[in-house]
Amino acid sequence: MSAKPSGSETEIVDGGSVRRDHTDRFDLRALYETSQLLSSSLELEFVLNNLLLTAMSKLLSTKGVALLFDPLGSAYRVAASKGIAALPTGTDIVLDGIDTNDPMLEDDVPERLLEHGVKLVFPVAFGHREIGLIGLGPKFTKQPFEERELEFMASLVNMSSAAVHNSLMVEELKLANRDLDGKVQQLNTLFDLSQEFNATVDRKRLVKLLTFALMGQMMVTKHVFMIRSVTGEGDNGSNMHIVTAKGVRKEDLDADTIASMCAQQDMVLFVEDGDSEACDHLREKGFRLVLPIRQKGDTGAVLCLGPKMTGQTYQPDEIEFLYALGNLAFVSLTNSYLVEEQIEKERLEEEMRLAREIQERLQPRELPVMQTIDAASLALPSRHVAGDYFDAVRLDDDRMLYAIADVTGKGVPASLLMS
Structure with missing residues (x-):
C-alpha cells in the first residue's frame, strides 16, 4: 500500500482501489477560521x-x-x-x-x-x-x-x-435596556398623569385623563372604572358608582356583574383563566382583565379591561402600570367626591346660618321693661334652627302679654311650621 499527498486530499491506494479522504474538512485551520468568524460578531x-x-x-x-x-x-x-x-x-x-x-x-x-x-x-x-x-x-x-x-x-x-x-x-443586555427604557417611560407617564390628576378636582376632567391613558396609550378597546359609593347606594342596585364605561353601556352592568367584579380577592384576575360564576359574568360582557383596587383590605375601586386593540395579552409590566393608574384615579376621584361633599356641606351650613338669622329676627331682641316684673329671654336651638317661639307685647303700663310656643319636632321642619 502506498500514499501520496495530493493538494488538500490524501490518495490511498490499496489493492487497486482508490479512496479519497477529505481530511481538510476537519483540520485545525477550519476550526480556527470558524472560531475567528464567530468571535467577530456579537449578533x-x-x-x-x-x-x-x-x-x-x-x-x-x-x-x-x-x-x-x-x-x-x-x-x-x-x-x-x-x-x-x-x-x-x-x-x-x-x-x-x-x-x-x-x-x-x-x-x-x-x-x-x-x-x-x-x-x-x-x-x-x-x-x-x-x-x-x-x-x-x-x-x-x-x-x-x-x-x-x-x-x-x-x-x-x-x-x-x-x-x-x-x-x-x-x-x-439589550432586552434589559429595552425593559428599563419601558419602565422609565411608564414612570414618566405616571408622573405626568399624577400632576394632571392632582391639578384638578373636576370629575369630568379626571375621567377624560383616565380614558385617554387607557384607550390612547394602552390601546384598550373597552373599560369600566367604578368606585365604592360613600353613601352605600351606587348604580344599578349596587354599592358601586360607575365613574366611566367605554365600549359597554352602564345599564348593561347589572348588580350581579358589578358584584362579580368586586368579589375578586386576587390582585389580578385574568377572566379567561377563571372558572367561577363571576368570571362567566365578566366573559359575557367581553372583559379580559380585572384589577381590584384595595383600600384597608376592602375593594375601594375596580378597573375592568377588555381586550387590547392589538390582540396581544397584557404583560406584567403593563399590569403594573394599569394598577398604578387605577390607584391614581381612585385617589383623585375619591378626593373629588370629598371636595364636592365638603362644598355641599358648606353650602348647607351657610343656608342654615341664614335661616337661623331669619328665625332670630322673628323673635324680640329685647323684652319690654316693666317695674313690677323682671323678665329675660334666651333661645338655644338644639340645631341651627328649631320650632321654639316666644314674644312679648306691652298692652299698657301695667300689663304685658307673653307668647311661648313649641312645635313638635326639631330642625328645619319644625322651624318652617313655627315660621
Missing part, C-alpha cells in the same frame, strides 16, 4: 446561523437546528433552523429527560427532535451555564457519522460556546 443570529451552516457543511448534513434553553420556562426555543420547515424560528419545544452533558446520536435523540429528522444533537454550554443544543439531520450520503466527524463537531461546539454565550449576554 446572536449571525453567530448561530454561521455555527449551524459550518456544522452542516462539514458533516454533510441536510438539515440543522439551533435551540436555546429558557431557564424560566424550562423549554428550548428555536433560534435558527435550516431545512426543517416544521421548526421555524421562535418555536418553543419541551424536551424532557435529556442528558445535556454528552452528545446524543440516533436513538438517544429526544423523540420531539427525531420527529423532525434530527439524528445528532450536541449540547452547548459555557462554564456551568446550559446554553442550548445544536441538532443535525442525516448526511446526504446516507452514511453514518464517523468518529472523526463527531470529534470535529465536539471541538467546533466547544470553541463556539464562548461566542454564543457572549452574544446571548449582549441580547440579554
